[in-house]
Amino acid sequence: MTGATTDTALSPETRPLEPIAPSHRFVSDALDVVVRSIVPVLLALGAGAILLLALGRDPITFYSNVWKGGIQLTAWQDSAIRAAPLLLIAVGLVVVFRANIWNLGYNGQFLLGAALISGLGPHLVASEPRWLALLLLFLVAGGAGAAWTLVPALLKARYETNEIITTLMMSFIGVGVANILIKGPFQDPSVNIPQTRVLPLNKMLPSIPGTRIHIGVLVALAAALLVHFVLTRTSFGLRLQILGANPRAARHVGVKVPRLIVMSFLVSGLLVGLAAAADILGTWGYVRANWNPAYGDTVIPFVFLARLNALAVIPFVVFYAVLSTGGDLATQQASLSTDFLLVLVALILLFMTVIEYLGRRRALGASYLTPGLQQALRSPRLRRRTSA
Amino acid sequence: MRGGRFGRPPRRDERLRTESLNRKAAIPTGSQSGRESERDPADAPAVELVGITKQFPGVLANDDISLTVRHGEVHCLLGENGAGKSTLISILSGMVRPDAGEIRVGGRMVQIDSPRAALELGVGTVYQHSTLVRALTVLENLLLGETRGLRLDVEAARARLAEVAATLGVEIDADAPAGELALGRQQQVEIVKALWRGSRVLILDEPTSMLTPQGVAELQKVLRRLKETGISVIFITHKLHEALAVADRITILRAGRVVGAIETAELEGSSAEEVQGRIVRLMFGEDARAVADVAELRTDLEGEQAPLDEQRSEAATLLALSRVSARPVGGFDPGLEEVSLELAEGEILGIAGMDGNGQRSLAEVIAGERALSAGEIRLYGVPVERLDVSARQKLGLRYVTDDRLGEGIVSSLPVSLNLFLKRIGQRPFWRHGRIEHRSVEREAQSLVKAFDVRTPSISTRAGALSGGNVQKVVLARELSFEPKVVVFNKPTYGLDLRTTSTVRDMIRGLARGGGAALVISTDLDELLDLCGRILVLSGGRLVGEVENGPNAGERVGELMVGAGDVAAA
Numbered sequence: 001m002t003g004a005t006t007d008t009a010l011s012p013e014t015r016p017l018e019p020i021a022p023s024h025r026f027v028s029d030a031l032d033v034v035v036r037s038i039v040p041v042l043l044a045l046g047a048g049a050i051l052l053l054a055l056g057r058d059p060i061t062f063y064s065n066v067w068k069g070g071i072q073l074t075a076w077q078d079s080a081i082r083a084a085p086l087l088l089i090a091v092g093l094v095v096v097f098r099a100n101i102w103n104l105g106y107n108g109q110f111l112l113g114a115a116l117i118s119g120l121g122p123h124l125v126a127s128e129p130r131w132l133a134l135l136l137l138f139l140v141a142g143g144a145g146a147a148w149t150l151v152p153a154l155l156k157a158r159y160e161t162n163e164i165i166t167t168l169m170m171s172f173i174g175v176g177v178a179n180i181l182i183k184g185p186f187q188d189p190s191v192n193i194p195q196t197r198v199l200p201l202n203k204m205l206p207s208i209p210g211t212r213i214h215i216g217v218l219v220a221l222a223a224a225l226l227v228h229f230v231l232t233r234t235s236f237g238l239r240l241q242i243l244g245a246n247p248r249a250a251r252h253v254g255v256k257v258p259r260l261i262v263m264s265f266l267v268s269g270l271l272v273g274l275a276a277a278a279d280i281l282g283t284w285g286y287v288r289a290n291w292n293p294a295y296g297d298t299v300i301p302f303v304f305l306a307r308l309n310a311l312a313v314i315p316f317v318v319f320y321a322v323l324s325t326g327g328d329l330a331t332q333q334a335s336l337s338t339d340f341l342l343v344l345v346a347l348i349l350l351f352m353t354v355i356e357y358l359g360r361r362r363a364l365g366a367s368y369l370t371p372g373l374q375q376a377l378r379s380p381r382l383r384r385r386t387s388a
Numbered sequence: 389m390r391g392g393r394f395g396r397p398p399r400r401d402e403r404l405r406t407e408s409l410n411r412k413a414a415i416p417t418g419s420q421s422g423r424e425s426e427r428d429p430a431d432a433p434a435v436e437l438v439g440i441t442k443q444f445p446g447v448l449a450n451d452d453i454s455l456t457v458r459h460g461e462v463h464c465l466l467g468e469n470g471a472g473k474s475t476l477i478s479i480l481s482g483m484v485r486p487d488a489g490e491i492r493v494g495g496r497m498v499q500i501d502s503p504r505a506a507l508e509l510g511v512g513t514v515y516q517h518s519t520l521v522r523a524l525t526v527l528e529n530l531l532l533g534e535t536r537g538l539r540l541d542v543e544a545a546r547a548r549l550a551e552v553a554a555t556l557g558v559e560i561d562a563d564a565p566a567g568e569l570a571l572g573r574q575q576q577v578e579i580v581k582a583l584w585r586g587s588r589v590l591i592l593d594e595p596t597s598m599l600t601p602q603g604v605a606e607l608q609k610v611l612r613r614l615k616e617t618g619i620s621v622i623f624i625t626h627k628l629h630e631a632l633a634v635a636d637r638i639t640i641l642r643a644g645r646v647v648g649a650i651e652t653a654e655l656e657g658s659s660a661e662e663v664q665g666r667i668v669r670l671m672f673g674e675d676a677r678a679v680a681d682v683a684e685l686r687t688d689l690e691g692e693q694a695p696l697d698e699q700r701s702e703a704a705t706l707l708a709l710s711r712v713s714a715r716p717v718g719g720f721d722p723g724l725e726e727v728s729l730e731l732a733e734g735e736i737l738g739i740a741g742m743d744g745n746g747q748r749s750l751a752e753v754i755a756g757e758r759a760l761s762a763g764e765i766r767l768y769g770v771p772v773e774r775l776d777v778s779a780r781q782k783l784g785l786r787y788v789t790d791d792r793l794g795e796g797i798v799s800s801l802p803v804s805l806n807l808f809l810k811r812i813g814q815r816p817f818w819r820h821g822r823i824e825h826r827s828v829e830r831e832a833q834s835l836v837k838a839f840d841v842r843t844p845s846i847s848t849r850a851g852a853l854s855g856g857n858v859q860k861v862v863l864a865r866e867l868s869f870e871p872k873v874v875v876f877n878k879p880t881y882g883l884d885l886r887t888t889s890t891v892r893d894m895i896r897g898l899a900r901g902g903g904a905a906l907v908i909s910t911d912l913d914e915l916l917d918l919c920g921r922i923l924v925l926s927g928g929r930l931v932g933e934v935e936n937g938p939n940a941g942e943r944v945g946e947l948m949v950g951a952g953d954v955a956a957a
Contacts, residue, residue: 233822234823242798245801249795253777253778253810253812254777254781
């Protein structure tokens with residue numbers, strides 16, 4: 001097989017390529033989106049099935065358990081709740097990634113916001129009306145997340161310092177500061193474990209009537225829609241896109257690059273902070289020291305799968321939320337570690353890279369298939385040889 | 389034998405010289421072309437390409453190219469950008485491997501799969517852009533190519549340099565830092581480097597693009613010396629008059645194919661006009677008529693000059709720079725030092741100079757992309773140095789960048805948006821921060837039509853367009869909505885001649901319509917073709933002014949060189 005394909009791969013392709021007619025362009029673009037986004041997920045699920053078989057588990061049972069635990073009956077509501085912080089972080093990352101800025105400090109931004117509102121929350125809800133207290137807490141979390149991006153933002157805007165390094169460093173500091181706050185001033189004096197006081201259930205985010213879904217989910221959806229609108233329809237969004245696609249062009253056409261860098265960082269940090277508020281005020285009600293859900297790490301592959309599109313992020317995040325909610329049940333039933341779900345995410349990333357590579361070849365005028373593979377599929381002689 | 393090569397370079401060269409003498413003796417004069425079938429390997433042409441084909445994704449760069457280069461001839465490859473010249477020399481110099489075809493060097497079929505292999509076969513290449521390490525001396529640069537043995541034999545290398553320099557008929561200071569040499573001298577070092585190991589074939593890729601007229605004359609002398617020693621030269625150019633000046637034979641490429649050749653007899657036998665007409669027809673086929681007036685295709689550059697604008701002294705000054713300075717940028721741009729100039733209505737003012745002498749700073753300072761450290765810029769008498777890019781754009785002060793792919797367009801955005809990149813957020817294309825798709829599209833359609841941008845649609849990604857069409861997009865953006873003063877930085881660099889002709893007509897049209905153009909170019913022919921007055925920029929300073937007229941080219945060249953010497957001293 002390999003011998004045969006290399007033979008044909010070396011044969012010269014001298015036929016000039018036909019230009020793609022504009023009418024086919026739209027269809028092929030749409031196909032492109034499907035191929036690049038959904039195929040990696042399907043391939044990962046397929047590879048996951050093979051892995052399950054190798055481990056002696058039944059993949060059909062496993063995936064149907066995921067469905068049972070993530071969607072059926074009222075399980076979809078749990079999935080929706082789980083999706084809220086993920087979606088807010090994903091959208092926050094879309095904003096900066098579009099500008100080719102890598103805010104990787106989401107863990108610090110998230111935990112700092114979470115620690116601040118779990119510390120201040122019990123006091124605020126006691127003294128203020130519930131809606132005002134919750135609104136203030138959302139603002140505090142968002143503000144904390146935004147403020148924590150300020151140092152990397154200014155360094156990048158002023159000195160072009162690499163933000164991957166600075167945001168990561170600030171993230172470690174943020175996680176540390178959050179833990180100090182939880183063990184220090186915000187420590188619940190009535191317990192021995194390092195954690196904050198617990199918000200009373202009736203003071204947390206209200207649910208949508210008839211469901212368990214808290215309104216943080218709506219906040220997340222609204223944020224995704226708003227960000228999508230801003231990125232695609234406004235001058236700010238276009239400037240951001242230009243900065244991301246070609247920073248030298250941005251400077252050339254008169255975009256005020258430093259200001260734009262700081263702005264996009266602040267918006268990103270704000271959204272990550274809001275994710276903390278939605279998660280703490282909607283789901284947990286308190287924070288324990290050394291708790292780090294690392295939502296951002298899980299969500300990054302989906303941000304890329306969604307091609308940095310804030311709307312397209314929604315189905316992917318929902319997909320992951322279902323996978324992880326249902327996966328709790330499925331892995332338990334199959335007596336596997338929940339880490340198996342991370343294996344699935346990793347497989348998605350892997351296949352995404354492969355498809356991306358093939359897609360780039362195609363963008364250069366070639367096909368998704370390598371020439372050797374193409375020949376092998378086309379030529380009946382070869383098919384005979386491989387089967388013989 | 390190889391091991392001894394470097395240790396005793398003179399002896400080896402003696403051998404080569406006798407070889408070439410023997411070869412000459414073996415061939416009865418005049419029979420060279422007559423008995424091709426019976427020749428023995430020693431008579432074989434220096435290089436022979438047979439059926440070379442190279443396909444890149446989406447483009448057939450070389451299509452069945454066959455070519456013969458004889459000993460001791462200067463063989464010109466002439467063709468527009470994209471005709472396949474560069475691919476062909478990349479194949480010969482071992483940078484690219486052909487999909488099909490044969491290469492024979494000295495009659496022997498060879499595989500050239502690396503630049504080193506090319507050198508081993510005696511094929512040396514001088515690329516368009518310098519490959520010298522600026523901080524090292526000439527001698528050190530030459531020693532960089534030596535890979536045999538651990539010890540560097542500096543004295544032998546010095547002797548070899550003197551010897552090759554003598555062959556070329558030039559003087560090269562072995563201990564001068566390469567970066568401090570004039571560009572013409574640097575090119576000579578590159579030629580020495582290419583001949584270092586006794587190459588018999590020398591490839592020169594667009595060798596005159598960086599040279600002053602004086603440098604070009606000196607290069608021609610070097611070429612004559614090389615011919616006398618029996619070395620074959622493959623000379624790549626897109627300028628017709630250069631090809632006619634140096635070539636023994638000319639091969640014309642178009643769209644990856646050989647479309648014709650002019651033999652020595654024809655070059656010597658017929659008049660310049662006849663040959664020129666024939667070449668233009670070969671290069672462009674049907675379109676020959678449309679491009680025949682472009683400077684690159686004329687042989688009589690000094691005779692016909694752009695008309696001087698008689699009324700210039702009375703015309704209003706549109707743009708005035710007084711003692712403008714700007715800080716240097718990295719190691720590439722020396723910034724500006726007290727640059728003063730005035731640009732009058734209807735004028736096309738040229739800025740000549742070698743690359744990296746402050747051209748970019750000058751353009752960006754005027755456009756508002758770079759802050760000035762001192763001085764004043766006035767547009768219609770009003771100071772504008774505090775205004776940003778889009779404010780100046782709105783006032784009619786425009787900048788057509790030389791780096792059209794790098795910063796002129798955003799290749800992932802559609803053509804329509806690229807046309808309005810400098811008006812983001814402005815009415816009527818944006819209202820309250822929201823884009824008005826309908827007015828953007830309507831205006832984009834009419835701009836695409838007016839500037840003849842060949843694009844499948846206005847929603848096509850700008851990066852999918854050809855170089856010429858990208859330039860038209862940039863021009864449409866900068867020359868629409870009442871342009872008054874436009875800075876053109878290398879406006880036709882890398883464009884095919886049809887587009888070049890169109891762009892120059894646009895520049896003339898702008899000046900005729902009451903605007904003014906500042907044309908920055910490293911191509912002296914272009915400036916002589918367009919401008920009434922040419923200023924020379926060197927080391928970030930204006931070092932002189934030349935009125936266009938007879939011998940203007942020489943005087944500009946002298947200024948470029950003279951100032952360079954002063955700066956180095």
